[in-house]
Amino acid sequence: MASRQRIGTAITAALGGATLLLLGALASAQDAGTYPTRPVMMIVPFAPGGASDFVARTIQAGVSQILGQQIVVDNRPGAAGIIGTEVAARAAPDGYTTFLGNVGTLSINPGVYSNMRISPDKDLAPVSICADTPSILITRLDFPASSVGELIAYVKANQGKVTFATPGSSTLNRLEMEVFRKDAGLDMVHVPYKGGAGPAVTDVLGGHVDLMFTTISSAMEFVKGNKVKALAVTTRERMAELPDIPTMHELGYTNLVTSSWQGVLVPSGTPRPIVEKLHAAIVQVLADPAIQARMRNVGAIAVASKSPEEFRAYMDTETAKWTRVIEESGVRAD
Numbered sequence: 001m002a003s004r005q006r007i008g009t010a011i012t013a014a015l016g017g018a019t020l021l022l023l024g025a026l027a028s029a030q031d032a033g034t035y036p037t038r039p040v041m042m043i044v045p046f047a048p049g050g051a052s053d054f055v056a057r058t059i060q061a062g063v064s065q066i067l068g069q070q071i072v073v074d075n076r077p078g079a080a081g082i083i084g085t086e087v088a089a090r091a092a093p094d095g096y097t098t099f100l101g102n103v104g105t106l107s108i109n110p111g112v113y114s115n116m117r118i119s120p121d122k123d124l125a126p127v128s129i130c131a132d133t134p135s136i137l138i139t140r141l142d143f144p145a146s147s148v149g150e151l152i153a154y155v156k157a158n159q160g161k162v163t164f165a166t167p168g169s170s171t172l173n174r175l176e177m178e179v180f181r182k183d184a185g186l187d188m189v190h191v192p193y194k195g196g197a198g199p200a201v202t203d204v205l206g207g208h209v210d211l212m213f214t215t216i217s218s219a220m221e222f223v224k225g226n227k228v229k230a231l232a233v234t235t236r237e238r239m240a241e242l243p244d245i246p247t248m249h250e251l252g253y254t255n256l257v258t259s260s261w262q263g264v265l266v267p268s269g270t271p272r273p274i275v276e277k278l279h280a281a282i283v284q285v286l287a288d289p290a291i292q293a294r295m296r297n298v299g300a301i302a303v304a305s306k307s308p309e310e311f312r313a314y315m316d317t318e319t320a321k322w323t324r325v326i327e328e329s330g331v332r333a334d
Helices: 002-034 051-067 079-089 103-112 148-157 172-184 197-205 216-224 272-286 289-297 308-329
Strands: 040-044 071-075 097-102 124-132 135-140 163-166 189-192 211-215 228-233 262-267
Touching (some): 051 071, 051 097, 051 216, 051 272, 051 289, 079 097, 079 124, 097 124, 103 308, 124 272, 124 308, 135 216, 148 228, 163 172, 172 308, 197 211, 211 216, 262 272, 272 289, 272 308
Parallel strands (some): 040 071, 163 189, 163 211
Antiparallel strands (some): 124 262, 135 211
């Protein structure tokens, strides 16, 4: 008799659990059906004017129109993007907070900063990648080298004297230079800047520092205006907008096919139907030829993930790649 009671209790518990799961699924489906009923915040962990801010504002209007509610861009700069990342990760998982993250905040910071209070791969759920923003190797206009080969020869003849700028240790641009230095056998002086790529590019432009890798979007107007020398880009194939500039890959530096990619994420636990609704809206916007042209005009490439899982797999690959570079180079926070 006691055995029958235990079986009955177990069945009741199982049915109760199944009922709760069913009710939760129905609630999520209902939420997605009416979602969103109010504006949706998109946190950008950098100041206005940078590559991430540009991508967020480029997709803002289109996603707003599709969802029927305004996407509000909220810039939360500071601490190499960690402040904005933490705000997004701790937000309610209801679809009303999204996050425009990039390779630095999602795949580099965890390897550089040991005291992060959140874990991007656990506390944020991917929706879709949005843009690839390749880098470009630039020098001051009067630098005595006009090609990557000449640059290498000059640095080797002046080891420890040539300076390179970066927006800081936890940036793709710093790690790209570390890969280049290792592969080419170069000894140069690192000059870190704060406040994004802008101040560093400005000092290359002004001749105060010799060279740097930076996002093409940060340097395009200066390259086209012949205010800096452009030696190479980090795409696999040459860019149509800069057809005369070789790629690091074609020059033999195959480890330097790199990009400061950006993508949209939400707090972990956000209902799957809402994630899928956001994903569909973003994919639709990025398929617009006008959006693609707007991005390419500043050196960014519009791309979208086939699914949130595809974006997750890409993030994991990038994190593993840059963690190895961080460990091998010994890069630490400035």
